[in-house]
Structures are given as C-alpha cells and as structure tokens.
Amino acid sequence: MKKRDVNRKAQVTVFIILAIVLVSAGGIAYFLTKNTSPTDKYFLQSDIKPGFDNIKNSVYECMKMTSQDSLDVAGVQGGYYKQPKEFFDLGWAFIPYYYKEGTLLMPTNLQIQDQLSLYVDDNLNSCIESINVSDFGLSYTKPRTKTIINKGEVKFTMDMPITVRKGDKTTQLQLKDNPISIDSKLYEMLEIAKFITENHGKDESVCLSCIEDMASERDLLIDMVNFDTSSTLFVISTNKTLSSPPDFEFLNRYKPLTNLNDITI
Structure with a gap:
C-alpha cells in the first residue's frame, strides 16, 4: 500500500x-x-x-x-532614472537627496512609476x-x-x-x-524610506529601533553610513537574491554638526 x-x-x-x-x-x-x-x-x-x-x-x-x-537602476539611484534637482554625482550614477537641511525631497510612488x-x-x-x-x-x-x-x-x-x-x-x-x-520589494523599501524622511520633517533624529522593526517585518535589511560630515547614506536591501532591485539607496543631508550621532535608539 x-x-x-x-x-x-x-x-x-x-x-x-x-x-x-x-x-x-x-x-x-x-x-x-x-x-x-x-x-x-x-x-x-x-x-x-x-x-x-x-x-x-x-x-x-x-x-x-x-x-x-x-x-536595478532605480534602486541605485533612489527611484530615479533621470537626475532630480538635488543629488550627489558618483560619475557612473547618482544618489538623490530625500532630505536636505530641512527640505523634504523624496519623490512620490507615482513619480517613481x-x-x-x-x-x-x-x-x-x-x-x-x-x-x-x-x-x-x-x-x-x-x-x-x-x-x-x-x-x-x-x-x-x-x-x-x-x-x-x-x-x-x-x-x-x-x-x-x-x-x-x-x-520586487520596491513598495516595501519605499515605505521605510518614507518613514525615515517624513520623520525628519518633525525632527532630524531617527528612531533606529523603529526602522529596524519595519525592515524586519518586511524581510529587509537597512544600513546607515556616514557619507560625509553632514550626510547619511541609507541603503535598504532585500534578502532575496532574485528580487529587483537588490538595494535601494538615498541620501539625507543634515544641518551642520547633525548626523548619525543624533540617532534615537
């Protein structure tokens, strides 16, 4: 049997x-x-x-x-194919600013589409x-x-x-x-990017534990790197090797003397 x-x-x-x-x-x-x-x-x-x-x-x-x-191009360039008004030029690509010294610059989902x-x-x-x-x-x-x-x-x-x-x-x-x-995890990546950027409209500090929780719930990873003395590079990554884009990047530029040291745990 x-x-x-x-x-x-x-x-x-x-x-x-x-x-x-x-x-x-x-x-x-x-x-x-x-x-x-x-x-x-x-x-x-x-x-x-x-x-x-x-x-x-x-x-x-x-x-x-x-x-x-x-x-993949939009992932490296923060949702953009063509250059926005505010960006850092890498030569072979660019990284857009989503926040720059008090101004919110993140594109909408419709603009990224x-x-x-x-x-x-x-x-x-x-x-x-x-x-x-x-x-x-x-x-x-x-x-x-x-x-x-x-x-x-x-x-x-x-x-x-x-x-x-x-x-x-x-x-x-x-x-x-x-x-x-x-x-694609692009929708979920944009949710995290929006949370980070819109919170800067109230306060330039970032709730690190909140971001980590959001990323974990969406099966994503997030890295924050001191890009220069006043800018932070955010990289949101997926755990899935076949998902596009694998990474999503954007920059936030803070007022002088404000960077990752002001992150709230």
Missing part, C-alpha cells in the same frame, strides 16, 4: 510539472493566439513557426530584461534591435509604458505593437497583451 501511495504522489508531481511547462509556453504564445486571422495562421506553418517563435520569445525576454534593468516607465520607453527598442530575425522583418515605434508598484511586485505594461513581416505576409505582436510582473 505504501508503495502505491508513493507512485501516486510521483504521478501527481509529474502532472503538476507538465502543467507549469504548458502554462509558461502558453503565456509566450499568447502574443499570436488571441484573435488569430488567416494571415496569422501563415506564421504557424511548420516551416515558418520556429523562426517566428524565436522572435516572440526574444521580444518577451527583452521586455522582461528591460523591466528588471529599470528596477513614471521614472521606471521612462527607462523602459528609452531602452526597450535597443534590445529588440539586437534580435536575430533571420529572413523576417520587424517594424515598431517607441513604446508607451505604464508601471504600477504593488506590494511584492512591480507590473509593466508596454503599449507597442510590433509588425512581423515574412515576404508579403504580416502579423502583429501586441506587447500590451503581455504585461511583465517582476518580483
């Missing part, structure tokens, strides 16, 4: 794995299978389909990679241009991306139809039908 139960569990496991594979493949194929026309069916022919599938898969990977890159969208809009096409299309042709315009920061994820929807050409036949890939969802 025990052996039969084990076999049954093994069969169930195999079916689950097969289901996951089929669902994953179906997600990529969704570019074409929705509202398939007679012209579209041309691209499903056995001698055409492999090359067409390669284009679809490559476009999907470009969408995913560009979305992840936008988060716009920065992420702008990065994707500026960089997606360069990735698609690198795709090996063989004897196919691609035509497209600049994307219009909408980004939403949710708890535990960031969702990117790219409005950019791509026309695929093969001889005198054409079909379209609708990127907006395949939004990209990236596992």
Whole structure:
C-alpha cells in the first residue's frame, strides 16, 4: 500500500510539472493566439513557426530584461532614472537627496512609476534591435509604458505593437497583451524610506529601533553610513537574491554638526 501511495504522489508531481511547462509556453504564445486571422495562421506553418517563435520569445525576454534593468537602476539611484534637482554625482550614477537641511525631497510612488516607465520607453527598442530575425522583418515605434508598484511586485505594461513581416505576409505582436510582473520589494523599501524622511520633517533624529522593526517585518535589511560630515547614506536591501532591485539607496543631508550621532535608539 505504501508503495502505491508513493507512485501516486510521483504521478501527481509529474502532472503538476507538465502543467507549469504548458502554462509558461502558453503565456509566450499568447502574443499570436488571441484573435488569430488567416494571415496569422501563415506564421504557424511548420516551416515558418520556429523562426517566428524565436522572435516572440526574444521580444518577451527583452521586455522582461528591460523591466528588471529599470528596477536595478532605480534602486541605485533612489527611484530615479533621470537626475532630480538635488543629488550627489558618483560619475557612473547618482544618489538623490530625500532630505536636505530641512527640505523634504523624496519623490512620490507615482513619480517613481513614471521614472521606471521612462527607462523602459528609452531602452526597450535597443534590445529588440539586437534580435536575430533571420529572413523576417520587424517594424515598431517607441513604446508607451505604464508601471504600477504593488506590494511584492512591480507590473509593466508596454503599449507597442510590433509588425512581423515574412515576404508579403504580416502579423502583429501586441506587447500590451503581455504585461511583465517582476518580483520586487520596491513598495516595501519605499515605505521605510518614507518613514525615515517624513520623520525628519518633525525632527532630524531617527528612531533606529523603529526602522529596524519595519525592515524586519518586511524581510529587509537597512544600513546607515556616514557619507560625509553632514550626510547619511541609507541603503535598504532585500534578502532575496532574485528580487529587483537588490538595494535601494538615498541620501539625507543634515544641518551642520547633525548626523548619525543624533540617532534615537
């Protein structure tokens, strides 16, 4: 009896794995299978389909990679892609000030969403241009991306139809039908950054134990480093190696003679 139960569990496991594979493949194929026309069916022919599938898969990977890159850049640069008014220039990147001698400068979540969208809009096409299309042709315009920061994820929807050409036949890939969802702690990182920064509006001291509790509740880590004589660098990090961004950084500049020594335990 025990052996039969084990076999049954093994069969169930195999079916689950097969289901996951089929669902994953179906997600990529969704570019074409929705509202398939007679012209579209041309691209499903056995001698055409492999090359067409390669284009679809490559476009999907470009969408995913560009979305992840936008988060990594925004993490290093405190939610920004383009330089804000107040920042420290590292040469290869910049770190924004969220608080500077009495002035609150932290961007809103909506502003950060716009920065992420702008990065994707500026960089997606360069990735698609690198795709090996063989004897196919691609035509497209600049994307219009909408980004939403949710708890535990960031969702990117790219409005950019791509026309695929093969001889005198054409079909379209609708990127907006395949939004990209990236596992991310960005929402939770911004909650901590907001707590730190808004408290400075009342008092430049920081409740260290409060910050540590918030980070622990969200499975995050936080480091505070004396950046210079009057500035503190805050680095919020995730414990998950596959989460984007891995780190989120911003600077707070205090009035002279005020720094980490004034932190409240």
